[in-house]
Amino acid sequence: MIFVVIFVFGSVLLASVWRWFVQPMRPSLRVLMYHKLHPSRQDALTLTPKQFEDQLVWLKETNYRFVRLAEVLATADAQENTFSDGRRAVLLTFDDGFLSNLTWAYPILVKHQVPAVFFLPTAFLGKSSSWELQNAEAILTSAQLKTMSPLLIEFGLHSHQHLNYGKLTTAQIRDDLSACIQTLHAAQVPFVPVFAYPFGGRPKSSKKTEELYGVFRELGIKMAFRIGNRINYWPLADRFQTQRLDIRGTESMEDFKQKVRHGKLF
Ligand SMILES: [Zn+2]
Secondary structure, three states, rough: HHHHHHHHHHHHHHHHHHHHHHHHHEEEEEEEEEOEEOOOEOOOOOHHHHHHHHHHHHOOOOOOOOOHHOOOHHHHHHHOOOOOOOEEEEEEEEEEEEEHHHHHHHHHHHOOOOOEEEEHHHHOOEEEEOOOOOOOEOOOOHHHOOOOOOOOOOEEOOEEEEEEEOOOOOHHHHHHHHHHHHHHHHHOOOOOOOOOOOOOOOOOOOOHHHHHHHHHHHHHOOOEEEEEEOEEEOOOOHHHHHEEEOOOOOOOOOHHHHHHOOOOOO
């Protein structure tokens, strides 16, 4: 009996030491995933501008360091163990290129000089997010994309038709992703060759995953971002499965802090 108690107590102690002391010391990258801002609506995809700004202020005050994609890619390429400036790297990402990101998020990013990546579903530029069942919103035009400072806002790929890549053939994925890249070239919108999976959808089998990675390499994609609610540790296990923390307008500031610190809510 005494051995069981010692074993259980020891396991709990070790898990706590790992979570609170060892894990936070590891070189890491937190990628935050946002969608929309709206002054009077909060839901899973939507934060108020105040919520968003409060989060940025807390990240700054807590000495998290905002990084750009270029730095993330350089670190991944070098397979270095850490960023030059410690372990508290944070990359902000916004999916879908909503007009509300320019209207509400961009002024706050400029005010605090915080960089972010916008992932663009290119067939919808200048249209609306018609794939959404409710609260479909206007999506930025290529002219509006170019009004933002390239020092702060980088653009990445979010497929052409906002399709779930878990449900497409490899040939369909190649066609869609090629169209996405060609659209940005044609519109002369500069972009970083990184991809965010729409709906977080990825192939399930290892064969299709390898085929997808082949398409990524063929088209020059350097990194891909999924949803996962985990912190990434260096060196990355799989650069095409970089995890993001999904930031919800329905969660409190305390929830946000816990997600950033631990990658998930307990
Ligand atoms: Zn999306």
